[in-house]
Amino acid sequence: MSDASRIPALASRAGGTAVLPGLVDPAALVAGESRADFEALHQRIAACVKPADVIEEILVADVVLLLWEALRLRRVKARLLEATTYRGIERIASPYCAYPPRYVSENWARGHRRTMRLVEKSLASAGLTMEHVAAHTFVVMLDTIERLDRLMAATEQRRSAALQEIDRHRAVLARDLRRAVEEAEFEVVVPAMPPDPDPAGAEAGGGA
Structure with a gap:
């Protein structure tokens, strides 16, 4: 089918x-x-x-x-x-940390809790938030x-x-x-006219 x-x-x-x-x-x-x-x-x-x-x-x-x-x-x-947020971390947060930028960003990307707390603290000390990191990531x-x-x-x-x-x-x-x-x-409304069943007979009758 x-x-x-x-x-x-x-x-x-x-x-x-x-x-x-x-x-x-x-x-x-x-x-x-x-x-x-x-x-x-x-x-x-x-x-x-x-x-x-x-x-x-x-x-x-x-x-x-x-x-x-x-x-x-x-x-x-x-x-x-x-x-790619780690790239924003490396550019924005790392300068305020006492560790190499690549070290900070890579450990943050791995979910290293101590590094994540360090990043949050460093951002706060500079009057920044993760929104600033996101903005830089967007630009990158x-x-x-x-x-x-x-x-x-x-x-x-x-x-x-x-x-x-x-x-x-x-x-x-x-x-x-x-x-x-x-x-x-x-x-339906205007059906076709049916044909004359005996046109020859009609003509003969008329002649008579």
Whole structure:
């Protein structure tokens, strides 16, 4: 049985929306991402849009993938800043510590409690906080962050285009449905005249 022929039997768990198998591949997930969250997002969007045919199923799948990609990029941005905070520590906090900057930043990154307390104390003595460290980390990673922001913007534009395509497809579908209804109504209201069953006999009778 083909995918297309199985659509009616594959009613979604969300509002009876059909979900065409294989359109959204969980294999596209990267390490650490939840397949359950991915599928739940797909179901929620499908329930909201209620795709009416295979074309809309494909467009919904595009929207799901693009939204998931945007969420992934946001997480990447946040994790990047977390993972590179040690660079801000090395630049901002280390000058106020009695240890080499690299030693302080590396031990802080390893979660060395004594070093972490030392960093907090050193920052406080200089009237600084971890927000100052985060600000410097942001500046250090600005080029990478800007690239991520551009990727997110491009992903959002593609998602918006997919949503607009759904609207356009539905407008065309509605127009075609209206035309079909009008043609059907015309055929019912103005049926074709039946042919004369005996045109020759009618002519002969008229001659008599």
